[in-house]
Amino acid sequence: MNILIILIPLALGLGALGLAAFLWAMNSRQFDDVEGAGWRIIHDEDDAPIQK
Numbered sequence: 001m002n003i004l005i006i007l008i009p010l011a012l013g014l015g016a017l018g019l020a021a022f023l024w025a026m027n028s029r030q031f032d033d034v035e036g037a038g039w040r041i042i043h044d045e046d047d048a049p050i051q052k
Contacts, residue, residue, distance in 0.1 A: 025031065
């Protein structure tokens with residue numbers, strides 16, 4: 001039972017750390033363009049058009 005005295009605050013601290021990291025990412029606008037990376041992979045600007 002004494003281990004709960006250590007594990008409960010540790011779990012709460014890690015949860016708070018994860019929440020703080022998520023809020024920091026939201027505040028620094030990390031999740032603004034969720035589809036752009038996928039479209040940039042498909043659309044390659046280096047490809048020249050095919051000449052006929």
